[in-house]
Amino acid sequence: MPTFRAPRGTRDLLPADRAPFTRLERIARDLALRYGYHEMETPLFEQGAVFERGIGEATDVVEKELFRVAPSRGEERERWALRPEATAGICRAYVEHGMQTWPQPVRLTLTGPMFRYDRPQAGRYRQFWQWDVEAIGDPGPAVDAELVVLGARFYREAGLDDVEVLLNSIGDATCRPAYVAELAAYFRRHEAALPDVERARLATSPLRLLDSKEPAMAALVAAAPKITDRLCEACAAHFAAVRDHLDALGIPYRIEPALVRGLDYYTRTAFEFYRHGAEGQQQALGGGGRYDGLVELLGGKPTPGIGFALGLDRVVLALEAAGADAAPVGTPIAVVVGADPADTAGRLAVATRLRDAGLAVGADLSARRLGRQLEAAVRDGARFAVILGDELGDGAVQLRDLDAAAQKLVLVDDLVALLRRKSAG
RNA sequence: GUGGCCUUAGCUCAAUCGGCAGAGCAUCGGAUUGUGGCUCCGAAGGUUACGGGUUCAAGCCCCGUAGGCCACCCCA
Known part of the structure; x- marks a missing residue:
C-alpha cells in the first residue's frame, strides 16, 4: 500500500503515457507557428478575480470548480486560483503588457495544464492539458474561420479524421438578452411538461435547457425559438460571413443552434469540436468562440477577440479508442x-x-x-x-x-x- | 455536489460454503567469471485500499472513509 498517492483527479504520465502528449504538443506548436501564432506562457495561477470577472461569477467553472490556493504564510491577503482555462490569463497579459500597441490582431498560443475541482471521470481530470489559441484585436469574421480551420486541421494531423465542427452564434449584448428572455418565457409556458431537473435549471440558466439530455425535452427543444433566428442585424451578418469563409475553404461544419458554451464571456461565434465516441467517452474534444467584451472586463480598452482550447487528454483517449498506434518512445542508437x-x-x-x-x-x-x-x-x-x-x-x-x-x-x-x-x- | 458499480503482489487476475493468500508477466540472482532475445532453477515482492464491526475463524458478511469507473451536473 503506497503511503502517498497522486491527488484525486491527477495522474502521473509515465514515459509511455507522456509520449503521445509530446507528439501532440509538437503538432500543435508547428501548426500554430505555420498559422502565424506565437507561443507564450502565463502563470499556472492568477488572482481569483481574473477568472471570477472574466469567466463569470455564476458559471460552474467559477462557482464550483475553481481550485483556490492561498499562501500558508505571509502578508498577502490576495486569494489565488489555479487557472481553469487559458483565455482569461492571456487577456490579462494582453492588457498588462499593452499589447494593444502591437500590430493587431495579436495571435497567441500556449500549451499546458489547467485545473478544475470537478468530480473525476475518464477523460475528465482535475489537472488536464490544453492547447490554447487566441487571436485578439480583430473583429472580422475571417479570423473566426481561421481559428476553426486551425483547430480542425490539428485533429487531422493528429490522426483523428472523424471530428465534427459544430457551429453557432450566440449573439451579443444587443440581441442575446432579448432572446434569453423569450426562451425563458417559452419554457415557462410549458413548465408543466418539464422534467424536475429542467424546471430547476430554468430559473438559473434557461439556455442550458437547449442541450438537455432528457428524452422528454426533444420535442420541446425542437420547437423552441432559435437564437439563429433572433440575431440582431450585425450578429447575423457576422455569422453569415463566418459561414461563407468556411464554405469557401471547403471546411465541413454543422450548424447547432443548441450549442451554448459554459463561460459568460462568449459572444457571437461559438464552436465545438465533437467526436462520437464509445459510450461513456467524453465527446467534446475542444471548443471556443468569440469574446468581444472580455479584454474590457479585465480592465483594457474595448477589444474583440476569439480563441479555442483543445483538450489534449481527450485527444489521446480518442486516438487510443480509434486504435491508433502508440507514439514511439525515443530510443538510444x-x-x-x-x-x-x-x-x-x-x-x-x-x-x-x-x-x-x-x-x-x-x-x-x-x-x-x-x-x-x-x-x-x-x-x-x-x-x-x-x-x-x-x-x-x-x-x-x-x-x-x-x-x-x-x-x-x-x-x-x-x-x-x-x-x-x-x-x- | 447526487446516485450506482468496483478495489487481492509493480501489472493482469485466481482463491469452492466464511477455513493455511496463489499464478502468469515484470524485477533481481544463478545455470553461462567476455556476448542478448529461447530454456531451466531460485529469490524478492502482501497489514487482501484504509479504519471499525460480526464470528472460534473474514480477501469473502456488515458499517464508515479514500480512490477508480459509470450515469447525472458540467465541460476539455
Whole structure:
C-alpha cells in the first residue's frame, strides 16, 4: 500500500503515457507557428478575480470548480486560483503588457495544464492539458474561420479524421438578452411538461435547457425559438460571413443552434469540436468562440477577440479508442556495456564522448554480467551495443549489431563517425 | 455536489460454503567469471485500499472513509 498517492483527479504520465502528449504538443506548436501564432506562457495561477470577472461569477467553472490556493504564510491577503482555462490569463497579459500597441490582431498560443475541482471521470481530470489559441484585436469574421480551420486541421494531423465542427452564434449584448428572455418565457409556458431537473435549471440558466439530455425535452427543444433566428442585424451578418469563409475553404461544419458554451464571456461565434465516441467517452474534444467584451472586463480598452482550447487528454483517449498506434518512445542508437563489472568509469567515459558528439546513447553502469547488460540493451530498443573489454587497452571496443547478432572490432576514435552514419541511414 | 458499480503482489487476475493468500508477466540472482532475445532453477515482492464491526475463524458478511469507473451536473 503506497503511503502517498497522486491527488484525486491527477495522474502521473509515465514515459509511455507522456509520449503521445509530446507528439501532440509538437503538432500543435508547428501548426500554430505555420498559422502565424506565437507561443507564450502565463502563470499556472492568477488572482481569483481574473477568472471570477472574466469567466463569470455564476458559471460552474467559477462557482464550483475553481481550485483556490492561498499562501500558508505571509502578508498577502490576495486569494489565488489555479487557472481553469487559458483565455482569461492571456487577456490579462494582453492588457498588462499593452499589447494593444502591437500590430493587431495579436495571435497567441500556449500549451499546458489547467485545473478544475470537478468530480473525476475518464477523460475528465482535475489537472488536464490544453492547447490554447487566441487571436485578439480583430473583429472580422475571417479570423473566426481561421481559428476553426486551425483547430480542425490539428485533429487531422493528429490522426483523428472523424471530428465534427459544430457551429453557432450566440449573439451579443444587443440581441442575446432579448432572446434569453423569450426562451425563458417559452419554457415557462410549458413548465408543466418539464422534467424536475429542467424546471430547476430554468430559473438559473434557461439556455442550458437547449442541450438537455432528457428524452422528454426533444420535442420541446425542437420547437423552441432559435437564437439563429433572433440575431440582431450585425450578429447575423457576422455569422453569415463566418459561414461563407468556411464554405469557401471547403471546411465541413454543422450548424447547432443548441450549442451554448459554459463561460459568460462568449459572444457571437461559438464552436465545438465533437467526436462520437464509445459510450461513456467524453465527446467534446475542444471548443471556443468569440469574446468581444472580455479584454474590457479585465480592465483594457474595448477589444474583440476569439480563441479555442483543445483538450489534449481527450485527444489521446480518442486516438487510443480509434486504435491508433502508440507514439514511439525515443530510443538510444547504442548502449555502452562492459565486461569488467568494476570498470564503470570506462563505460561512462565512452558514453559521454558519444553523447557529447550528439548521439543518443545509453550506458549500463551496473555490475551485472555482460549477458544481462546486452539483454537490457535490447529491451531498451538500442540497435547497437558498444562492448568494453580487454581491447580497450589498444583503444578498441566491440561494436555489436543487436539485430544481426554480429560484431566487429572498432577503434574508439572511429565510433562517433560510425554511429553517426548508422543513425543517419 | 447526487446516485450506482468496483478495489487481492509493480501489472493482469485466481482463491469452492466464511477455513493455511496463489499464478502468469515484470524485477533481481544463478545455470553461462567476455556476448542478448529461447530454456531451466531460485529469490524478492502482501497489514487482501484504509479504519471499525460480526464470528472460534473474514480477501469473502456488515458499517464508515479514500480512490477508480459509470450515469447525472458540467465541460476539455
